[in-house]
Amino acid sequence: AQKESEFISRSITATRQAYGLTDETVTYRDYSGNAATDAKQVAADRSTTSNIRLLDPNVISPAFTQFQQGKNFYFFPDQLSIDRYETDGALRDFVVAARELNPSRLIDNQRDWINRHTVYTHGNGFIASPANTVRGIANDPNQNGGYPEFLASVVGANGSVVSPGPAPLDQPRIYFGPVIASAPEDYAIVGKNGTDREYDYETNTETKNYTYTGVGGVPVGNWVARSVFAAKFAERNFLFSSVIGPNSRILFNRDPADRVKAVAPWLTTDTTVYPAIVNKRMVWIIDGYTTLDNYPYSELTSLSSATADSTEVAINRLRPDKQVSYIRNSVKATVDAYDGTVTLYAQDEKDPVLAAWMKTFPGTVKPKSDITPELAAHLRYPEDLFKVQRALLAKYHVDDPVTFFSTSDFWDVPLDPNPTASSFQPPYYIVAKNLAKNDNSASFQLTTAMNRFRRDFLAAYVSASSDPDTYGRITVLTI
Structure with missing residues (x-):
């Protein structure tokens, strides 16, 4: 151990630097873990107790489908998203979902080429449910007690936008999204x-159609463009269909993450994208990473192994394997759900890898100062980065090279407690007591437990802040 100590010290220092785990980012605090809590302590911690989650985004999708699907061709993904909004002066977390069009759900004559590509073109609606609330069972005439409370921002039966919250939305139509692109x-x-040709909504007596007015898409009204896309999609209707006219545009490459990769192929994107209402527009938010695989002395990590928790395994959303020895969440990207506009923002302006790419492709990434407060309020600490960091914290929280060599103070990422699961427990977004500031204010954070090495005993609790003023600060409570 003594002979190896110099090299172990270098590895500890380099790995912490490469994965953003230095003292500048991570704060360790001892925590006694009191078993008993009196009523006064509970009352003082209302930011946590009032936000205890009743809805699980990993299992609540069928309820969204039952109550909010509306039509057979609308669809919600199996795993929904968690975000936070301020309502009545208090920060609350919500289960959120975009009601997208799923072309695979079209039936019968809905599937013919004209209907498939010119009539059923877009989804409709942003659906949110307070994660800490369900409908009361007592005195419920509709027998919906125990189900979520839904706040649906949609195009209503009279053609106007109905937007009860959690934030106002001007345009609920969705032309770009992961479900549409699937x-x-x-x-x-x-x-x-x-x-107007595009199906939009129905009144009591008729179906109302719509025409897209966004800036997205490629003109396809001339014969050259029609020939190009006929060859691209091996579809002769581009040449012969009368529904294509001089003002026609084609929307394609509609997956938000793929659009970000097309703009910045040097980024590695997070496996999750999530919808948010920002400045009365619905956008998809995507986390982008800069990575290296040759950072000196830093430990090499498999992204696929570190990020494969029980939730990812259950929905078969596993990322391709990639070995990295350096990672930064350097870019936050948004994709407008209506017109597909991609905007990249620098999140970590200290990252030298991002600086090099920005010099190579000037103007591609906007400065961090361009992130509006409305957007910053919905940026989350990314899950994939957090999973990688917790896997490394299991070892690299240890300072002493001799102790590191002995592995006696290592931790483990816990397995999911579900008896049928054999993968890691996923981290959780919650609104709770602010650990970054160490006060009782409400904070939106990503959390995980850590076990003793090869033992099912709690060793630490890790929290990463998503609040704009403390974003990225990691607090580790050691037991």
């Missing part, structure tokens, strides 16, 4: 050519 040939042909 179907083969996910393109839509839009634009004003005679009467």
Whole structure:
């Protein structure tokens, strides 16, 4: 151990620097873990107790489908998202979802080429449910007690936008999203050519149609463009269909993460994207990473192994394997759900890798100062980065090289307690007591437990702040 200590010290220092785990970012605090709590302590910690979650985004999707699907061709993913909004002056977390079009759910004549690509073109609605609330069972005439409270921002039956919250939304139509893009040939042909063609909503007596007015898409009204896309999609209707006119545009490449990769192929994107209402627009937020695989003395990590928790395994959302020895969440990206506009913002302006790419592709990434307060309020500490960091914290919280060599003070990422699961327990977003500031204010954070090495005893509790003023600060409570 003594002979190896110099090299172990270098590895500890380099690995902490490479994965953002230095003292500048991580704060360790001893925690006694009192078993008994009196009523006064509970009352003082209302930021935690009032936000105890009743809804699990990993299992609540069927309830969203039952109450909010509306039509057979609308769809919610199996795993929904968690975000936070301020309501009535208090920070609350919400289970949120975009009600997207799923072309795979079209049936019968809905599947023909004209209907598939020119009529059923977009989803409709941003659905949110307070994560700490369900409908009361007593005196419920509709027998919906125990189900979520839904706040649906949609195009209503009279054509106007109904937006009860948690934030106002001007445009609930969704042309770009991961569900829309999951179907083969996910393109839509839009634009004003005679009467409105796109299915939009229904009244008591008729179906109302719509015409896309966004800036996204490629003109396809001339014969050269029609020939190009006929060859690209191996579809002769581009040449012969009368529904394509001089004002037609084609929307394709509609997956938000793929659009970010097309703009910045040097980024590694997080496996999760989530919808948010920002400045009355619905956007998809994507975390982008800069990575290296040759950072000197830093430990090499498999992204696929570190990020494969029980939730990812259950929905078969495993990332391709990639070995890294350096990672930074350097970029926050947004994709407008209506027109597909991609915007990249620098999140970590100290990252030298990002600085090099920004010099190579000037103007691609906007400075951090361009992140509006409305957007900053919905940025989350990313899950994939946090999973990688907790895997490394299991060893690299140890300072002493001799103790490191002996492995006696190592931790483990806990397995999911579900008896049928054999993968890591996923981290959780919660609104709770502010550990970054060490006060009782409400804070949106990503959390995980850590076990003793090869023992099912709690060793530490790790929290990463997503609040704008303390974003990225990691607090480790050691037991």
